[in-house]
Amino acid sequence: MSLTNNVLVRRYRDFRNPSNVKTVIGTIIALIAYFGVLFLDPATYGLPNLTQVEVRVVAIFLTAAILWISEAIPTWCTSVLIIVVMLLTCSDSSLWCFEVATAKDPVEVQQALGIGISYKDIMATFADPVVMLFMGGFVLAIGVEKVGLDVFLGKVMLGLFGHNPRFVLLGFILVTALFSAFISNTATAAMMLAFLGPVLRSMPSGDGSRGKIALAMAIPLGANIGGIATPIGTPPNGVAMKYLNDPATIDMLQAKGLESSAVTFLDWCIAMTPITLIILAIGWISLMFLFPFKSGEQIELKIEGGLKKGYKTWVVAATFVITIVLWFTGEWNGLNANVVALVPICCLCLTGLLSKKDLEKINWSVLWMVAGGFALGLGFNKSGLAKDLVTSIPFETWPALTVLISAGLICWLLSNFISNSATAALLIPILCAVGVGMGDTLLEIGGLQTLLFGTAMAASLAMTLPISTPPNAIASSTGIISTFDMAKAGLLIGVVGGVVAYLMLIFVF
Numbered sequence: 001m002s003l004t005n006n007v008l009v010r011r012y013r014d015f016r017n018p019s020n021v022k023t024v025i026g027t028i029i030a031l032i033a034y035f036g037v038l039f040l041d042p043a044t045y046g047l048p049n050l051t052q053v054e055v056r057v058v059a060i061f062l063t064a065a066i067l068w069i070s071e072a073i074p075t076w077c078t079s080v081l082i083i084v085v086m087l088l089t090c091s092d093s094s095l096w097c098f099e100v101a102t103a104k105d106p107v108e109v110q111q112a113l114g115i116g117i118s119y120k121d122i123m124a125t126f127a128d129p130v131v132m133l134f135m136g137g138f139v140l141a142i143g144v145e146k147v148g149l150d151v152f153l154g155k156v157m158l159g160l161f162g163h164n165p166r167f168v169l170l171g172f173i174l175v176t177a178l179f180s181a182f183i184s185n186t187a188t189a190a191m192m193l194a195f196l197g198p199v200l201r202s203m204p205s206g207d208g209s210r211g212k213i214a215l216a217m218a219i220p221l222g223a224n225i226g227g228i229a230t231p232i233g234t235p236p237n238g239v240a241m242k243y244l245n246d247p248a249t250i251d252m253l254q255a256k257g258l259e260s261s262a263v264t265f266l267d268w269c270i271a272m273t274p275i276t277l278i279i280l281a282i283g284w285i286s287l288m289f290l291f292p293f294k295s296g297e298q299i300e301l302k303i304e305g306g307l308k309k310g311y312k313t314w315v316v317a318a319t320f321v322i323t324i325v326l327w328f329t330g331e332w333n334g335l336n337a338n339v340v341a342l343v344p345i346c347c348l349c350l351t352g353l354l355s356k357k358d359l360e361k362i363n364w365s366v367l368w369m370v371a372g373g374f375a376l377g378l379g380f381n382k383s384g385l386a387k388d389l390v391t392s393i394p395f396e397t398w399p400a401l402t403v404l405i406s407a408g409l410i411c412w413l414l415s416n417f418i419s420n421s422a423t424a425a426l427l428i429p430i431l432c433a434v435g436v437g438m439g440d441t442l443l444e445i446g447g448l449q450t451l452l453f454g455t456a457m458a459a460s461l462a463m464t465l466p467i468s469t470p471p472n473a474i475a476s477s478t479g480i481i482s483t484f485d486m487a488k489a490g491l492l493i494g495v496v497g498g499v500v501a502y503l504m505l506i507f508v509f
Contacts, residue, residue: 026072051114079372129338136341141183176222236424373425395437415462464490
């Protein structure tokens, strides 16, 4: 009897656990929303002519939004759920109770049920070219770390900034940002914190401790903002690139008489690198203002480790350089950036530098997270929902500047509390339809490119809380930064940097 009581007590305590309560409540709300949309008259939300497949896509979108925002289940699990439910209910291989039409059915049947989305297209989102782009970036990062190239480069670059704490701070910001532009910002933050740890421990507490906060904050600042510079720097960039280059987006724009061309790796870097540098400069000045160093203070950097000897180091270095060069010269060499991403995977596998254990280090949760967002976008386009949104809602009457600022603000607010990948996956498909629907109206601020670039950038500017991004959490784990100090710095850099960056997007690019 006592054993039974102990089991019941443990189960009760497990249920009372805040994370378990959040899971139960979030899941119940998501289920209510899903079935509520399925049985709700489409006319209720202003789109009376939706097909059954479109209604199911709306239900999946709303369910995903609730699960991503509440984090009732891990964000990558929500992405897998999206793909599976879409296969079961919206595809041409769906369950018998979720009837869909085919291209051979009469027009009235197609208009009522909607044509089923190809199950092959839905499953292909797991291997979307942009997913391969990020996989190539992850593999490069694994190779660089394996031979100590990251430590060697960090030691060399940080050594250029001397011993003045203000310049050492700048060095950590810039070097972290450079690494984060090409490899995982989480891995970059962890590596740079390892370099910084001995420095922080050697600095005295008391009056001089404010400078320690600035140095610790340099890591999340550089890691978060540095990712803006390249398409592989952070998942929201890849999501924006995907929709800007999507044939469905290009077709809808051309149907409105608007020219649209693919955005290359180099195009992104040309537009976003100057913005990244300016935000980093704003961040550097802000940190020195908020957390000043003690007068006359000097910093001595001692970084352990370096390059490993042997041919493997040369293979990784050559692969890294060749991949970067191919990414930047895509317009001349004819290779798409997504194709180039497979080069390092092939090279490191063939030379024995990438083992089965190394494959486990790839951030699969991020890849699946991105794939779920692409599945949502596929559902919007293939079901006809995006086209119906564009034609049914008078987006062209909406003020372009208001839409741009509102989208950025919503993305920034959400990304402070949930994964920036989830935020991008949630917002960008909708904003793509809104931007296409606005047509010429959006051209006054730079067109769809400005809207999606700005939204992806806003996700990276969200860094006010330890939970906002993994680099924030890593920096917070030092115990040097209080939540208030992080919020103060993140808010100042996010707001000032965001305003300057949006002005540049509108008037410069």
